[in-house]
Amino acid sequence: MAEETGEAGSLDRLLPTLRPVRAGNGFEEALEQILQVVRLGLVPGGGRLPAERELAGLLGISRVTLREVLKVLQDQGLVESRRGRYGGTFVLPRTGPSDPFELRRRVADVDIEDVLLFREVLETGAAGLCASRGLDGEGADRLRRALASTHEAHLPDYRRLDTLFHLELAELSGSPSLATRYAAVRATVNDLLDCIPLLVRNLEHSQHQHTAVVEAVLDGDEEAARAVTREHCAGTAALLRGFLA
Known part of the structure; x- marks a missing residue:
């Protein structure tokens, strides 16, 4: 990496x-x-x-x-x-918008509810597919490494590694179309996330959820994988609505 x-x-x-x-x-x-x-x-x-x-x-x-x-x-x-x-x-390194007018412009151009709903559908679908289809040894190792990278991430690099974790899950679902569409919607989500602060407590909670998703996937528990992923998406959605609505 x-x-x-x-x-x-x-x-x-x-x-x-x-x-x-x-x-x-x-x-x-x-x-x-x-x-x-x-x-x-x-x-x-x-x-x-x-x-x-x-x-x-x-x-x-x-x-x-x-x-x-x-x-x-x-x-x-x-x-x-x-x-x-x-x-x-x-x-070049990215910086979030310091101008409040730029923040408002960025948010105004996005249907936040549609983006968040589509993200939830794709992420829960990817987690469910990974669990139901099962991962081979290489796939399981890739997912564990992606998870470990988020645990070891320094705060400024967290969102990048968090994105890579979710992209890995989408790619391992076995559906190239799902992975491609997830990459597109995740780019929009990242633009929105750049508008809000990193909250340590929220990141700790997210890490627990990431771990639970990986455990459910590796256990082949589709229902649990979908449920934890849905909860995880709902947490991010709540933060974005709170800061940007």
């Missing part, structure tokens, strides 16, 4: 969000997908995006088109290009 050391983002982590684009809208769809990578924190601030050759191959676009996409992201202050042996395209 890439930290703020400049290490390139793991392609395995990016696969749920990066896929070949459709002919005709290559630039626009590639921009949308790489924006999701940045908004989800799959490559953290200070981290390097995969090499142009790899990114272009994953997206099914030319390197010329990819460079046009990266130029837009650079103009928007989201990434920067560095030359030299250790160069590449690096994601």
Whole structure:
């Protein structure tokens, strides 16, 4: 997992969000997908995006088109290009909106209730599928590692690692369509979460719920996996409504 050391983002982590684009809208769809990578924190601030050759191959676009996409992201202050042996395209650290007008604008553009409901449906579905289908040894190890990363996270990096935990659960569900749609809705949820403070007590509660979800999944208890995930989503929803409604 890439930290703020400049290490390139793991392609395995990016696969749920990066896929070949459709002919005709290559630039626009590639921009949308790489924006999701940045908004989800799959490559953290200070981290390097995969090499142009790899990114272009994953997206099914030319390197010329990819460079046009990266130029837009650079103009928007989201990434920067560095030359030299250790160069590449690096994601710039994100900051939440300090301007209250920006916060109101961001919230006004989102149907919060719809986003929260869709998130709950996808997350409970993913947890239920993981439990009912069962995970092989590799899948179980991936889920345990994702959970451990959230337990070990420093506060500034918590939301990124929390996102990776939930993305892992969605990917392990066995439904690529579910994983893709979850990545999209999670990016919107993260934009909203950036508008509210990190509350230590809430994070501790979330960690207990994460652990309970993993235990239910590994025990093959679909009902418990869905119930705990639903409760977890409801807690986040309550915070967002409280701060942003």
